[in-house]
Amino acid sequence: MGLYSLVRPAVFTLDGERAHRLTIAGLKAMPRRAPHSAPTAMQVELAGLRFPNPVGLAPGFDKDAEVFDRMFGFGFGHVEIGTVTPLPQPGNPKPRLFRLTEDRGVINRMGFNNAGQQAALVRLSRRDRTKGIVGVNIGANKDSDDRIGDYARGAAAMAKVADYLTVNVSSPNTPGLRALQDEGALAALLEGVMDAKREPGGERGPPVFLKLAPDLEPADIDAVVRVAIMHGVAALIIGNTTISRPDLRSKHAGEAGGLSGAPLAPLARQRLADFHKACGGMIPLIAAGGIDSAEEAWARIKAGASLVQLYSALVYEGPGLAKRIVRGMDRLRRRDGFADIAEAVGTG
Numbered sequence: 490m491g492l493y494s495l496v497r498p499a500v501f502t503l504d505g506e507r508a509h510r511l512t513i514a515g516l517k518a519m520p521r522r523a524p525h526s527a528p529t530a531m532q533v534e535l536a537g538l539r540f541p542n543p544v545g546l547a548p549g550f551d552k553d554a555e556v557f558d559r560m561f562g563f564g565f566g567h568v569e570i571g572t573v574t575p576l577p578q579p580g581n582p583k584p585r586l587f588r589l590t591e592d593r594g595v596i597n598r599m600g601f602n603n604a605g606q607q608a609a610l611v612r613l614s615r616r617d618r619t620k621g622i623v624g625v626n627i628g629a630n631k632d633s634d635d636r637i638g639d640y641a642r643g644a645a646a647m648a649k650v651a652d653y654l655t656v657n658v659s660s661p662n663t664p665g666l667r668a669l670q671d672e673g674a675l676a677a678l679l680e681g682v683m684d685a686k687r688e689p690g691g692e693r694g695p696p697v698f699l700k701l702a703p704d705l706e707p708a709d710i711d712a713v714v715r716v717a718i719m720h721g722v723a724a725l726i727i728g729n730t731t732i733s734r735p736d737l738r739s740k741h742a743g744e745a746g747g748l749s750g751a752p753l754a755p756l757a758r759q760r761l762a763d764f765h766k767a768c769g770g771m772i773p774l775i776a777a778g779g780i781d782s783a784e785e786a787w788a789r790i791k792a793g794a795s796l797v798q799l800y801s802a803l804v805y806e807g808p809g810l811a812k813r814i815v816r817g818m819d820r821l822r823r824r825d826g827f828a829d830i831a832e833a834v835g836t837g
Contacts, residue, residue, distance in 0.1 A: 493807025505586040505595070505804075513555055522562030524621055527815050530822065530829040533566075535773050535795050536696035536723035538622055538652055542566035542815045543830055544786065547777050547798035548626040548655070552602070554609040561621040564812035569798065570609060571626030572657050575642045577605035578630055581662060588804065589739035589750065593781070595801045597730065598746030600662045601628050606646050613650035625651035626700065631663050637678045641685035648686040648694040656682055659702040659729035661747045667702055672712040679720035696723035703728035703753065703760045703778060714767045724773040726798070727761050731778075750801035754779025758792065765793030765835060781806060783817020790818070790830065791837025 500508050527542040534540075545567040551557050554570040561568065580602025587596045603609075609625070616623065627643030629636035644654055656678065658669040669678055679699070686694035699722045701713060717725060730747025737752060757778030764774055776794035780786050781802035789797050803810055818830075827833040 493809065497805075497807070501588065501590065504584065505588050506583065509550075509586070513551070516556040516559045519559055521558055524561035525564040525812055525815070527566070528819055531815060531819055533795055533830055536653060536698075538696070540566045540622055540796060543790065543796045543818065544811050544814050545569060545624075545775075545796055545798040546811070547800040548572055548624075548657070549597075549599075550800050550803070553604045554612040554623075554625075557613075557623050558616060558620060563808050564815055565621075566815075567622035567624060567652075567796070569624040569626050569655060570613075571603070571655070572601050572628040572660070573603050573606045573609045573625065573643065573647070574601050574628050574630045575606055575633075575639050575646070576630050577608070578602065578632075585746070587739075587741040587744050587746075589737060589741055589748075589752070591738040592742075592750070592752050593802075593805050594737070594739070594748055594750030594752040595804060596741060596744045596746045596748050598662045598744070600631060601660065606643055610646060610650060613647075616650070618652070622652045623650075624653045624655055624698065626655040626657050628657045628660065629663070629666065636666070636669065637674075637681050640678055641681040644682045644686040644694075644697075651695050653696045653698055653723070654682070654686060655698045655700050655726060657700045657729070659700045661702070661704075661730060661732045667704075670701060670705065670709070670713060672716055675713065675716050676720065679716065679722065683720055698722065698724045698726055698775065700726040701728050701764075703731050703756045704733060705760065707763055710763050710767045714764065714772065718771055722772065724775055724795070725764060725768070726775040726777055727764050727794075728757060728778055731756055749778065750804075751779050751781060754781075754785065758789070761789060761792050761794060768793075770835070780814075781810070783814045783821060786814050787818050787821040787833075788837065790833050791835070793835040793837075795831070795834050
């Protein structure tokens, strides 16, 4: 961890949300650094995109597309901004973000707080698209009376600036949102998104990823996979935070919201395995949840993921984590005798 291990105690004296805002402000003041380079063997081709390495920054860190370009210099192969909603919204009442220090976890009930799609659209329209892959995670406003319409509006608005779109129906912090994972609702939602993201003149627009909750029952997974394939989803992200509560030691363990970080890892691993079995190689998988080391990231690759994403681990491991994971995964790849990352996917 280096320097971060020295400053972390001071950071942890601040409320988690305030510390995050100060981090974003500090990053905005930093000069942009060149994207971190990785060996060619670490590149991943997925959905027509070439990812320079398999480690991505999960949504939630850069909700409003303020610092995505800075994060490439910290070693991330892609950055997913958001979740953004059609209209700005403040999110749920504070406090709503809690560090579970003893468990190396986080509980949040943010509630899609963001400045709205238009604010992100303006920033993303100015980016240099040769400098890194940026995904846009879209969601619905809490008070919307047409949530499927919200996703369609998001797809239409953000398609022109996104390398890929992620349909987020997995957050536990917007009441009723996860019901959109039901087979019928999901089919209607994806049909609307796929139609909306097409550009005038018939261009297909960016690929669409689907972000799913780790709390899905195994019996529902086959139906979700069937609908995703039928509607042309390019990848599944497995998954988001969990409403379940494993054994936790922190005083904040009883807070409502989604649990992320190290305690989520066993459930995230199991759901990845479940989806890998259900997909049968017909749709790529992206692993998220509890990834905090090269060993954990490599295990997810071998369990069937083509890419991984992380966020909560940065709270405990510091900003150098992505580079360390990429270097470590390359070492593990060579140790296990794989020519490249793609060769290792699903071999575990």
